[in-house]
Amino acid sequence: MFDSSLKVRIPPSPTGPLHLGTVRTALYNFLLAKKHGGTFVFRLEDTDRERSKSEYVSDIINGFRWLGITWDEGPLRQSEHKARHQMVVKQLIGEGLAYECFCTTEELNEIRQSQRAQNLVEGYDNRHRGLTEEQKKNFREQGRKPVIRFRLPDNKELFWDDLIRGRMTVNTSDLGGDPVIAKDNGDVLYNFAVVVDDNDAGINCVIRGEDHLHNTAKQIALYEGLNWKVPKFGHVSLILTTNREKLSKRKHGDIAGITKYINEGYLPEAIVNYLIGMSWTYPGDDSKEIFTIDEVIPIFSLDNVSKSSAVYDLGKLHWFCKEHFKLTSSEEVLKRAEPFLEKENISLNEYSIEEKLKIISLIKDGLITLSEIPQQVKVFCKIPDLSNLEIKEKECLDDPNAKLILEKLKDLLNESDSLNEEQQVKDLLEKLSSETGIKKGKKLFWPVRVAISGTVHGPDLTSMLSILGLGRVKDRIERVNNFLMNE
């Protein structure tokens, strides 16, 4: 179906931050291009001068970069093709395929209202299609400035074989009248600009969201009018929220944009995995769920992209996050955690690199985001604040046995000369159990845990103590004993 002449594109408009839906569409385009050795073009759809902002441009570029989505051409800017757009508009007018329309907003509204009242398709009634020079002159004298409309063929079935949904048909009469291609100030509009730009860039395959289904019909009419080769089209379903609406920044806030995920330290691999797998299924009987983008490239196909919309499930994304943390080496996690540790003012620099990696491997497997790491490794470099414990932890230390356990532990520590080996820690805890007469279990270990870390939750106690080492453990136990004595 495709070969290396395949040329696809992603054209986000910088009127908002990078959206998850755009990312998924970009991913499918990227995958398709890579699979067939084709070309992936990145273009900024910045024709709307008022809404386009440079901060969004960098947000989009940074987002793609973070996700590992790269392009072969671009970024192209639609706004830079202005002269070309004007040329094509002129050509269309010259050929009688486009014309000036002088309708005011009020007139347009009236048309729509009456159409609606008659249960007709709402839109423009093409009333200025055949304006005489005289009429145009009159409108101009009234101070009206015309928009340019594209003359749609009357009552024509437009069709295409959608790469994802099969044969599609839309009648031109359901398109809401001749579409405006240039505003009264001369700026061209999306449906027109996109056709010119895609054509000029040699785009031969357009994969985009299903919210473009009607635009595709209009664009095909334009391609045909201009006598240009119509690209192949494929329409991906939309991403919905739990209440089954199109996921949008406006309504659903941060979760729709990529920034939140960057800032919170999500692994881009997990986001990519989730988004690809959201409406594409790994072929074969193994029903593989966890994969990398590189693994997907050779086997990607639009054939197993789902036609129905999918609900965005943060819980499932989190599962992907955990799985990808398991796949990521401790070295890599440590490297990526650096900025997050710095931000929380947590430093593990008192530890050797081996010890640091051991710390990471201890906490790595349950992780969802990098931003959870500071909290989890805090125990290794910060002495717990005993005067500010949670209720459960406080009760734990107030237990009469706690005093006994911690006193005994202090004695045993004084007799030890090292805790660096896990076996030494095990022996120590064994002794603590036999000498206090308290069985190994919560009763015995929770007070120790709270004394060391200030919380009953955390990494494996044996590993934790061996990494902390004799000096730190001794110091902390002593502090607790003093604290309990003064209470």
Added chain:
RNA sequence: GCCCCUAUCGUCUAGAGGCCUAGGACACCAGAUUUUCAUUUUGGCAACACGGGUUCGAAUCCCGUUAGGGGUACCA
């Protein structure tokens, strides 16, 4: 209103007429492991929207209904 798209567990999906007493994953529930949380592990709950056809046979094909979504701009 009109046009278009979609329809399998709560969610993401497998399923292209008999392999389906419908498979997997997330979530949830219960058990085991672990000194805690997490991890790991065993098991459980749970779906073909409805109604008509076609067929020996339908989750799968056709029609209708219903439901959900999208579009309907001098936004993209």
